[in-house]
Amino acid sequence: MYLRSFFLRNSRNYIFYIQIEMNKIGQLSKFCLRKSPHVRASLCLPSETGSWLCKLPSPVLGSQPVRTIYVEDLPQSETPVIGSPTENRLKDINFPPFIKSLYCGEFNKSVLAYAEVVSFDRYYVLQKQVDQLKKFMEENKEIIDSIEERGVVPEQLIKKLEQFELTGLLVPRKYGGAELLKTEVMRLYQELGQSLTLAELYRINEMMCTRAIVLHGTEEQKQKYLEPISMGQIWTATCIAEKNAGSDPLSIETTGTLKEDGMAYHLKGTKTWVANAIRADLFLVFGQVNCHDYLGNDTINLTAFLVDRNTPGVEISKPYNLTALNGLQVCDVTLDCEVPVSAVLGEPGIGHDVYQSINHDIKLYMGAAIHTRLKTLLDKTIKHCHSRWQYGKKLAEYELINLQIAKCSSYVFALESMLYLTSGLADVGLKPDTELESAVVKEFAAVASDYVTKACMKILGAQTVLADAEWQRYVAESQVLNAWQGTSNVSKCFIGITGILSIIELKGEDIREYQKPKVSLRLAVPHQLNVNREVYKIFPKRYKIDENVHPRLGNIASQVDEASRRLHLMAEMMLKTHGLNIQIHERNLEILADFTMEVYAMICTLSRCSRAYCVGHQHSELEINLAIPFIAESKERTDRIFKDFMHMSNYEGFPDFFYMEAGEYIMKRGNYCPVNPLTKNTY
Template sequence: MALIKCNNLNMNLSRIILKSSSFKFRNTFLIRFYSTDTSLNELIKERNSRFGVKPSQMLSKPPFAKNLFLGVFDKDVLTYPELLSADQLKLLLDKLEPIEQYFTNEVKSYDIEHKRKISNEIINTLKNFKFFGLKIPKKYDGQGLNATEYARYCEVIGVDSSISLLLLAHQVLGVQSLLRYGSEEQKIKFLPKLASGDWYAAFCFSEEISGSDLAAIQTTAKESEKDGLRTWILNGSKLWVTNASSANIFIVLALTYSKNQFGDQKHVSAFIVERHYPGIIVGKPIDMIGVKGIEMNEVSFKNVQLTESNLLGDEKGGFKMAIDVLNSNRFAFGAVSLGFMKKLYKLVINHVINRKQYVIDLKDCKQIQKHCSEIALRIYALESMIYMTTGLHDCYENYDGSMENAIVKAFSMEEGQKCVDTCLDLLGARGVVEDESYEKFYRDFKCLSIFDGALDFTKLYIAATGLHHATSEYEDIKKYRDPFNNPTFILKRLFSHRRQANDDPSLNLELFLQLHPSLVQS
């Protein structure tokens, strides 16, 4: 790490430049200007343009989290990714300011729950703010946000769980399926309508028996032929379909069959099913303990006829598509949880400041301070994880951040629940009184946390993905498990790892060179 500090007293300007010696971007500097002289704005802009943090072209990078299973630590992650320049950040914050004010002053979560519906006024406002097309490219009338910008928007909508779930189901599952696997004709046909909010998308994958196990689904799409064209007849039922009552298109996973020398072979295929097709039946809303402003329904398909234009992606690639879509934007759930936790924390802090207990201000109690600091720590950690992950997605071309996304989701689910529990404890009796609406946070977070999969399922995915990535070391593992037939290998490893075995590592990685000088001793 090179540290340069330049002072120019005549211009009243102090500039600090930090450059990581291991960073792969050419001319990449983290620059901060400090000055009270407004006449220096043009100079600062000019220097920012010369030392911008964005490279001229995107570079590729191996996955950080997956490589930890191979014992590989990428030092580049020690330089926190800051993709937005000062002007870009200001522009983003200026865009978000009226949105945050609207959610703070106009969106009443208690009214949404009481009426069990998000009002048309709120929906129209979301359309005006272009919330339905945040990640849809501008060529399809969307906003075309990158991952960092999208996460910041998700943080804003996190203050209301029903609105969050409505938009997550629409964009993270439905829209992303089309963006990643749809043909150009399908994108042109559907994405502009989905970006405007005139159409909603719903993702149908859970079933009564299979749950999160996509390989065990029983909905079928049997191939037939009509007028010389390939067609499929779709039959089956899907549960827990978010936005089902208002969706215009359904992304449906179904079993298809192909013949080979061993007989019929089973595949999972994905289809785009439009609502007006005959044979689609949307059942009654499922009554849940939280997020009552949106509806989840059972959707049945009875002899629904589909053509090749309805096939999404490769006929045999539905399983891979579903896993990819489910994992690609899990950081969005973390960002929503972050907004949720910040709102609750703010309410609890106001309660603590204004409450007395036995003539002592609650805020002066050491135990209360400890609880509040732990909540703040969890919020800070989650926020850092989210924007670290989105920075990696934005920094590198086609970055494989599926494991980072899953880790963010798992951390937000686990630590978020702890935050909610602690906050309700700090509120005392008010935390369980229905009229106070604090208990709504507990119910809503329970429902949010199982969106697109339970915590244990997410943890299992992280472990299985890491082990699968580590298969390149499989030969070494075989030798470890058979030491008597591999004595030379074992002796070499015992010698090379002797310091680690004695808990006395050599500490020769010099990680302090990647950090701020004040952290050298730590």
């Protein structure tokens, strides 16, 4: 039983602001006003609420009388799936991948309600745990701050954290886990983010090897490992990267050779950059194995193995000395050992599927810790502005400083908006697909970290260059994000390729027809009309998302609408111009990735602040003041990308063509080769 507020309209166009009591989580109720039995309540979209409010001469919130109502349950088929708290995951919802749908020209407007997936009961339990964890982090701040210098997370700290049961958060209950919603896990990792190393320690343990066992393990493997992992008795690490392969799974050189008796595999190879290697009791190892394809032919495919630390032939090097995340004890792991066939995770040859399932989808949770670190840095910078005097007044009194702080706040706000909208999407439906959204969020987290860190360092001044200053840790963490668990270039290629593949899956046949020498007018004319309508803005197609947000955000929502349409148009133009092998054009993929990141950031920010303003969150006015300029500046960046892309499509003066030619020249020479400007040619 809980209360929720709604707006109702009767036949005379009057608004009634009412509070209703809901007796079933996730279900709306039917209401009948005593004097207006024809009025039926529904979950008002922000656009409906806003349009009614516009007809009133004065604000409605708190000013209209509350009417007595009767309550009846609606059948579940008539209840909303997004925008209302839910008791459990809604397994009967067919909610398509959001960004992939954008690539295909579809905009699911349900996201504009900013999903609430945590019920009130679960929220109170979660908030209590968050408060306790926050208090713990504050009480143990000294030991937490010493993690990087020690180069290890102290065992006593791990023991103290056991009371919060932060292991096995996503493991099913029947295997001893908590089986939390992803949104709940996000909130806990956000609080752990007071130390990026500590948050990463738990994330890597939970989201990689453990998650792989949950998704692909046999029943025997689940019974053997998941309960001890959930109880904190077993810690895990994942071995992917190699010296000559980096994080590319297809280039892995580690091999697994099946013994003649067919009872064991001999693993041989060296893995690099293995986080948590010293603490780990169980390793998830990827290696190449001879298998049979569906035709029965021999082939070499990637296979995943579960290797116990105590297996003879497993050697762990000394930890690397890192400028950031030093407490993760990143090491090399050398394997020259035998493991039983029962150690194969899933089946031989499906290692690439295992890798994909734990590679991009989990990057979302890293963003939670990054957000907390940026918020902490921003708060410390604001405190500095209030204590530092310059030319007779505090830094906080200068307009330029306030402007810079506000811009940093808009990036932090946008990142948090993306985190919780994405986790909400991941909690909706039985088999959600949010790998693309997660990769986009991780990329934006790196961009936000770079921007906020640099801006704060400028405000903090000369003290930031001291070798032992605490600010150097923030700089190092910002730098490591661009390469940690996959470089930015690799992530951007993945984003572009995944989006392109979603279009090919939907419109592949039409695109093949478009590539033929004589293109059908049925295909060519509509395509060119759509391009001209968008480029010259002649009645361009729109999703009309401004009708689904608060009216105060209507104008800026139309800008988000335009950018969203252009994402689909650009991706489709690339396919029709370059064919179905678009993945080989890396610059095109980067363009799509950058554009996708900007569009998704705008949508998440718009959705969050619209909902906050409608429901009356504290500081909702501030959220709008942060969201509008952030979206406007993001839209300017997408306009620039779109303009450059159109020049690129017509091969008219796009700067990248000159840069690419210059880059090839420099690479062939092997060094930066322009001569000194004072050089005189002599003959």
